[in-house]
Amino acid sequence: MNIIANRIINKKITHYVAIHQQQLPDELRFSINISKSIFNWSQFELYNSFKKHLTLNENSILNNIDIEITESSYFDPWRSSKVTHTLSKLRELGIRIIIDDFGSSYGSLSLITSGTVSTIK
Numbered sequence: 001m002n003i004i005a006n007r008i009i010n011k012k013i014t015h016y017v018a019i020h021q022q023q024l025p026d027e028l029r030f031s032i033n034i035s036k037s038i039f040n041w042s043q044f045e046l047y048n049s050f051k052k053h054l055t056l057n058e059n060s061i062l063n064n065i066d067i068e069i070t071e072s073s074y075f076d077p078w079r080s081s082k083v084t085h086t087l088s089k090l091r092e093l094g095i096r097i098i099i100d101d102f103g104s105s106y107g108s109l110s111l112i113t114s115g116t117v118s119t120i121k
Contacts, residue, residue, distance in 0.1 A: 005038055009049045017061055031066040031098065047089045063094040066119070070101045087116045 096118035
């Protein structure tokens with residue numbers, strides 16, 4: 001994965017941890033928009049960026065993270081299986097997957113029943 005993208009993800013999680021420790025509501029969530037291009041890199045790099053925060057005993061933090069991708073990213077024929085696998089692994093960590101721009105592609109019905117996605121908007 002791109003070094004810059006990895007740093008941004010880590011910085012965002014670290015910032016959220018700091019905010020969370022200031023006694024803010026547990027239901028405070030934050031989203032990270034993931035570019036389609038991130039799925040060009042190794043499928044485990046995005047997962048590992050989040051997984052390392054579990055080892056730091058921040059697993060409750062991961063339950064408050066939403067990853068947003070566009071529907072066209074999810075149904076890109078060149079990346080579809082890689083995207084589905086990566087997003088499924090992220091869901092196992094407790095991260096919610098949100099599909100943005102729902103209805104803009106042709107895969108809408110299969111997306112609803114895939115089980116990978118938490119929310120559509």
